[in-house]
Amino acid sequence: MDSIRRHILDLSRRGLLRGATGLAALGAVAPPTRQARAQAVFRSFPFTLGVASGEPAPDGFVIWTRLAPEPLAPDGGMVRAAIEVAWDVAEDDRFIRRVATGNAIARPELAHAIHVEVAGLAPGRPYFYRFRAGRETSATGRCRTAPAAGAAPARLRFAFAGCQHYEHGHFTAWRHIAAEADLDFVFHYGDYIYEYRGRAPGQPGWGPLVRPHLGEEIIALPDYRQRYAQYRLDPDLQAAHAAHPFLPSYDDHEVDNNWAGTISEEDGSTRFPIAVPPEIFALRKAAAFQAWYEHMPVRRAALPRGPDITAYRRLDFGGMARVHVLDTRQFRDDQPCGDRTGPACAEVARPDAQMLGAAQEAWLLGGMADSPARWNILAQQVPMMRRELRGGAISMDKWDAYPAARQRLLDGIAERRTRNPVVLSGDVHVAMASTVRAGPGAAAVATEFTATSISSAGDGVAMTPAGEEMLRRNGDIGFFHAQRGYCVAEATATQLTTEFVSLPFVTRPGAPREIAGRFVVEDGRVEVKGGGG
Structure with missing residues (x-):
């Protein structure tokens, strides 16, 4: 150091x-x-x-x-x-x-x-x-380039990945993504950088320390720029960017862990009794958004204006797929129940809960209604599926804590008879495949594939006790895998196939590419077929 x-x-x-x-x-x-x-x-x-x-x-x-x-x-x-x-x-x-x-x-x-x-x-x-x-x-x-409007390509092939904590491991997964053949795009769901201060060997902290961050926790624009530069110097990440076009989004760590709307993680709660006022947090958001824009291959429309940025957008790939890149951070309400993982409190049931915000929600449903595409892809950040954890707990940072917002969205998709809605997500550092329903026992509305992390949390194992319990409690979740990796999907006129690629280790370089699971969604049928291995 x-x-x-x-x-x-x-x-x-x-x-x-x-x-x-x-x-x-x-x-x-x-x-x-x-x-x-x-x-x-x-x-x-x-x-x-x-x-x-x-x-x-x-x-x-x-x-x-x-x-x-x-x-x-x-x-x-x-x-x-x-x-x-x-x-x-x-x-x-x-x-x-x-x-x-x-x-x-x-x-x-x-x-x-x-x-x-x-x-x-x-x-x-x-x-x-x-x-x-x-x-x-x-x-x-x-x-x-994308296919022409209305064209019928034989296939559309893409990868999705995120959560790349520099300290926790090598970016070997990006080297494998660089080598993937004929990708039309790579969706990066977020956590491109982590804002945490650099650790010294032996210093306590979350996850393994493989290579250290530089500096303290990043707050100002020069800090964010240096952190992006440190990540961008990684040769495996550079190889993936040079090989394929990216559709980047952001989650929380590009700004501050678990931020929500105008509210910092330091929100005056028991964990963070000294709150950061919204007007002060806006300064940090402005710096973070500017640095994100500076380092991402995005259009001028995404140039931030202070603490505000328009990062949600829509891309068409002929008649095969419409991709809606969403922002589940900037317009959401603050997490309920003190942003903990535990049983739902009364605040979870609020009928006006917002995850996307009214404007983005209306924009999304409008784009789903008039979509000419065979596959409609919601490229977003945190799991939309229902996940009941040990003891009936839920995570307050995911869609589970915003059930009214999820219900409005799923009802809107069903009412519009949107063809083949597929949700992409990440954030939780495990891989999952699930059916998404508008309510317990209700008809299926969408399928969801959650990519594990590139490196965050370090080396993993295929199954954990928490994963076994999640599968027991949640019948719609058909796959769980807790190693690092990414996903590759291929859409055709008849089906969308998703492969969960895993790496047995990231705390040292050179991990091989392995297939942990492969799932198929057939055109017109909102359910996944397949399994692990």
Whole structure:
């Protein structure tokens, strides 16, 4: 740990020296972008955080990078001036058949991150992209456009994953995702970073300590930027981003554990008697959302405005699938019953409970009503299924603590006769497959697949006593697995198949890819078939 801190201090000193020298060279009055581009000769490689793509449309997608020659130093080791960066998109990875080129401005206000919304491409095919600054060229990324509107592709293949605590293990799962063939997208359900302070060896804390976070708990914008940079330096994560387009969302740890709406985890409860007022928490949310935007391959529509961000959105993949990317944090009510795990208190029964908020809920149901897709995918964060835990307890952070909100949503889906609704979730660090009903004994409305964590909680086991009890208590949950991993799904005209991929360990590198379970949902039948192994 001491050596790491000395390294960061050294990076900081060099960053300050570079900043002073660079600003003098650029001049105080000259337009910064053109001159900076001409002089963009970096003392070290500027594309250390890799490249990424996302938000595929029939005619294009977003490509991303961030200039950071010293990624863990203040400002990423960059001068505080705008830099012009060239980008290319081609049909081949040697960039002989270029189909789109241009220049983008890397601005210091956004940590020199670049989001290019490429358009004018052909639907349903792969492309390659890269960035150039001065004499430096980034790694090459690969992306795929979505099928044309109304097209009937033979299949749609995607992965979903999240919960990647850096301290708890290696990101080997991302290396395996990078190697998955022909993915149309990767849905990241959230917990891309964790906000907790770095631990020293032997210091108590949740989960194993495999590699330490840098710094204290992150609160301000420079803290969040450094934490994203630390995660983005991971070569396995970089490989996955370079290989496939992402649909990123966020959960709680991108901001603060178990935050809800305007309320911090430090809410004045017994556990946190000194509350953070909403107007103060808004400052932290603004910093967290800006850093999230800076490091995700998302469109300009997601640029936050202070503590507010519009991250929910809808993407169509021909007539095969409509993907509704949801936000289950920003518009929800505070967790009831003191945000504990235990029996439901009276507050759980409140009829006006909000998980999505009225506007997002109406937007979602409207998009489900007019959907032309065979498969309607609700890509969200926390389990929607009913989960009765030991002693009849429920988790107050999940949909179980917002039953009125869940009932409205499921009733709305049923009333609209939405075709093949499939819920994706994560958060709980175990894998599950379940049928989702509007009430106990009611007709099935949707199926749900919950991905386990990439690394959070460290090495796991296939089954736990808690898992055995959950399966006994909850007849609609047909699968439970507690190792790390991710999910891969393939949709066709007749069925959607989901594989639960598991890793036997993450506290050391090199874990193999294993299949823990495989489940099939047939077109027009809201139930899962399959099992483990």
